[in-house]
Amino acid sequence: MSMTYVIGSECVDVMDKSCVQECPADCIYEGLRSLYINPVECVDCGACRIACRVDAIYYETDLPDSELAHLQDNAAFFAEVLPGRAAALGEPGGAATLGAVGVDTPLIAAMPARNIPAH
Ligand code: F3S
Ligand code: F3S
Secondary structure (H helix, E strand, O other): OOOOOOEEEHHHHOOOOHHHHHOOOOOOOOOOOEEOOOOOEEEOOOOHHHHOOOOEEEEEOOHHHOOOOHHHHHHHHHHOOOOOOOOOOOOOHHHHHOOOOOOOOOHHOOOOOOOOOOO
């Protein structure tokens, strides 16, 4: 299985999207309260991790224990049928074309609202 970068809990309710601008694979997709990296489409370049001002992005082997759930959860955003949708997203082939999905995984949706730091 190939390796991937992962968006963790610090993205929730922040959604800075600087990562999206830097991603050469256009594989960072927008939910409602967080973004998610498609682990199949990610080419492991790491540009997104450097771009994120709240340090929400990790290489999968560098995830702290408190963020480990997001490895499976980023993958689940694509592999599982999201609430209100008829089919799994799979590998859409580009976040810009797909646009905001407008829904989150159950893990993210259940997170308490976070105060958004000022820009
Ligand atoms: Fe989120 Fe950071 Fe990207 S806050 S949208 S992971 S730049
Ligand atoms: Fe894109 Fe980050 Fe992967 S920039 S290709 S999601 S390592």
